[in-house]
Amino acid sequence: IKKCEERLKLLNETTATAHQVGLDNEARATCGYMIHVNPVIKAAWCKLGSILHSEDEDNSLDEEPVVTINNKPFIAAACFVRVLEADPLYKEAWRLLSDVLCGDDVAIVRGKPYTFEKCVVRSLEIDPLQSETWCSLGTMLLDSMLLDCILSTNNGHTSVVVGGTTYTALHCFAKAVEIDPLCTDAWFNLGNQMHAADDEKRSSEEGESIVTINEKPFTAKACFVRVLEADPLYNDVWRLLYHLLNDEDVAIISGTSYTDEQCIIKSLEIDPLQTDMWCVMGEILFSKLSLDCEDEDFDFDEEEENNTVVVSGATYTEMQCYIKAIEVDPLCAEAWYKIGNHHSSEDPISLNGKSYTSKDCFVQALEIDPRNDTYWSSLALEISVKESVTVSGICYTRKLCYERAVECNANNCNAWHMLGATLQCSGDSVTMIGDRSYTAQQCYIQSLEIDEEQGGVWRSLLGDKDVHGGGGGGMTMPVTINGVSYNRKQCCLRAIQYSSWDAEAWLHLGVEVVKSGDTHVVVHEDNDGGGETVSPGDDGTSYTPQECYIKSLNCWESGEAWRALAATLSSSPPGDTVTVADSKDQSISYTNEGCLRKAEECDKKKAIQSSSNSDADK
Numbered sequence: 001i002k003k004c005e006e007r008l009k010l011l012n013e014t015t016a017t018a019h020q021v022g023l024d025n026e027a028r029a030t031c032g033y034m035i036h037v038n039p040v041i042k043a044a045w046c047k048l049g050s051i052l053h054s055e056d057e058d059n060s061l062d063e064e065p066v067v068t069i070n071n072k073p074f075i076a077a078a079c080f081v082r083v084l085e086a087d088p089l090y091k092e093a094w095r096l097l098s099d100v101l102c103g104d105d106v107a108i109v110r111g112k113p114y115t116f117e118k119c120v121v122r123s124l125e126i127d128p129l130q131s132e133t134w135c136s137l138g139t140m141l142l143d144s145m146l147l148d149c150i151l152s153t154n155n156g157h158t159s160v161v162v163g164g165t166t167y168t169a170l171h172c173f174a175k176a177v178e179i180d181p182l183c184t185d186a187w188f189n190l191g192n193q194m195h196a197a198d199d200e201k202r203s204s205e206e207g208e209s210i211v212t213i214n215e216k217p218f219t220a221k222a223c224f225v226r227v228l229e230a231d232p233l234y235n236d237v238w239r240l241l242y243h244l245l246n247d248e249d250v251a252i253i254s255g256t257s258y259t260d261e262q263c264i265i266k267s268l269e270i271d272p273l274q275t276d277m278w279c280v281m282g283e284i285l286f287s288k289l290s291l292d293c294e295d296e297d298f299d300f301d302e303e304e305e306n307n308t309v310v311v312s313g314a315t316y317t318e319m320q321c322y323i324k325a326i327e328v329d330p331l332c333a334e335a336w337y338k339i340g341n342h343h344s345s346e347d348p349i350s351l352n353g354k355s356y357t358s359k360d361c362f363v364q365a366l367e368i369d370p371r372n373d374t375y376w377s378s379l380a381l382e383i384s385v386k387e388s389v390t391v392s393g394i395c396y397t398r399k400l401c402y403e404r405a406v407e408c409n410a411n412n413c414n415a416w417h418m419l420g421a422t423l424q425c426s427g428d429s430v431t432m433i434g435d436r437s438y439t440a441q442q443c444y445i446q447s448l449e450i451d452e453e454q455g456g457v458w459r460s461l462l463g464d465k466d467v468h469g470g471g472g473g474g475m476t477m478p479v480t481i482n483g484v485s486y487n488r489k490q491c492c493l494r495a496i497q498y499s500s501w502d503a504e505a506w507l508h509l510g511v512e513v514v515k516s517g518d519t520h521v522v523v524h525e526d527n528d529g530g531g532e533t534v535s536p537g538d539d540g541t542s543y544t545p546q547e548c549y550i551k552s553l554n555c556w557e558s559g560e561a562w563r564a565l566a567a568t569l570s571s572s573p574p575g576d577t578v579t580v581a582d583s584k585d586q587s588i589s590y591t592n593e594g595c596l597r598k599a600e601e602c603d604k605k606k607a608i609q610s611s612s613n614s615d616a617d618k
Helices: 001-014 020-037 044-057 076-086 091-100 116-124 131-153 171-177 184-204 218-229 235-244 258-270 275-292 300-306 320-328 331-340 357-368 373-381 400-407 412-425 440-450 455-460 488-498 504-517 545-555 559-569 594-611
Strands: 067-069 072-074 107-109 113-115 157-160 165-168 211-212 216-218 252-253 255-257 307-312 314-317 350-351 354-356 388-389 394-397 429-432 436-438 479-481 484-486 522-523 541-543 578-581 588-592
Touching: 001 020, 020 044, 020 067, 044 076, 044 091, 072 076, 076 091, 076 107, 076 354, 091 116, 091 522, 116 131, 116 157, 131 157, 131 171, 131 184, 165 171, 171 184, 171 211, 184 218, 184 235, 216 218, 218 235, 218 252, 218 545, 235 258, 255 258, 255 455, 258 275, 258 307, 275 307, 275 320, 275 331, 314 320, 320 331, 320 350, 320 440, 331 357, 331 373, 331 488, 354 357, 357 373, 357 388, 373 400, 373 412, 394 400, 400 412, 400 429, 412 440, 412 455, 440 455, 440 479, 455 488, 455 504, 488 504, 488 522, 504 545, 504 559, 541 545, 559 578, 559 594, 588 594
Parallel strands: none
Antiparallel strands: 067 072, 107 113, 157 165, 211 216, 252 255, 307 314, 350 354, 388 394, 429 436, 479 484, 522 541, 578 588
């Protein structure tokens, strides 16, 4: 038995994996012999149970592995129970028994039922200094809460009592790292829990979550840093650290600073087969280009070529990141979408020996993920009103694409808006969504009931032709949105409230004021055109119809606005003028005749532009 114990100790210390099966077979034989000679050797029973459990995890069969000792069959759990029947204070057997119990499994020890949780608690009550066991207990509590969340139930445990003290999952992980500061899994789970809590706090603007370990405070970022200092190849932490870091924030790991972008690079160097991280890397490079576009001397082609990232010694542009994702997984719908969305629609891109336009990329994305409303909306923008495209063998017009978008996501306010606009452009009177029909106006109403802060949609309700006649599919009767009734003038005011640079909204507003017989109107406008809501106590600004037309011309010159402005001077004494700023912000005075001449100039420019862009319009 002494020789067997020495041999078993040597087998336990052996870390070779190439001969693991052979070692396990030898260990099984050694344990079997020891138990046959002396049935109360606890180490032999535990080793034998561990081997059977390992075989069970690798086994694809439904039946558990069994070993026969003295003509009696034993599964893994039975081996550990045999030890605990003889010595209920053997902590290792309790811990190992918990490993083999799943879900509602129960082991009977000395006539009492024990679940996974009870086995872990029993082990910790015998020896509370087991860091890995504390980590396992915390993970069990997390899994229980996650299952409740998925099933919308309240059957799981959010805490557990050990030695008379109540512990949550967070407390369990904190206890684990207090015992062993190098327990990376506990640090990871601790940081992940705090990160999730911080996400929930952001809406309420509360401070970061902090946990105290051995009298030192730790944030989620600090927990992740501890993991990576112990194990720099812990990829899940690099991924989470990217989400945690702000634009200007860094994480200092073993003396080296890492930005969010550098965290992605590290993650991809550890595992280059992560399609989602390649897409994120491409998006970061694209956002850099978007910021640089604001510079007057910006050269897109040159900047795109220089805007790169180096991963494992290879250089990648934004597009090459997306292409890499598709090379790793040709069914990565997001990468196809990103290429279509960010690549020039005029120049095809080469992938795997084939050329793809933006439209082709959106089709590829939809054939992989046909329930994505964003992909359908993007494809619709690539085709004209009368054009069609084939997706998975079915032809779709622009209208059908937007219909599919709102069928996939009824809360896609932009798709509802564009569906209404498409109906107006195509001349179709209605569209069918499910078993209900919608006019263009009803589509706009659907969009605004989802999000009222859309200046463009409020203006679309008014129609876009013949502002004096109110035609072009515009509203002739008040509409009700979220229980509130709006007439045409009120729609104009809401449009300007959320988009003060909307030329058509100002033009329509001036016309509506004239029609109502009022001399002026009070307007609440946001100053930057960004769609911000009006501040409480804002009394607004008073505008006459003439001032509304001038505001329209300041936003965008049109023949309709110049004619409307001329009409305000028609009843004035000859020689009366109105002052309008030109494109260089210089004030110029115009008479009635001058306004009409400007209207003719705008009409001619519009006709020339329409003629030269006829192919693009199609």
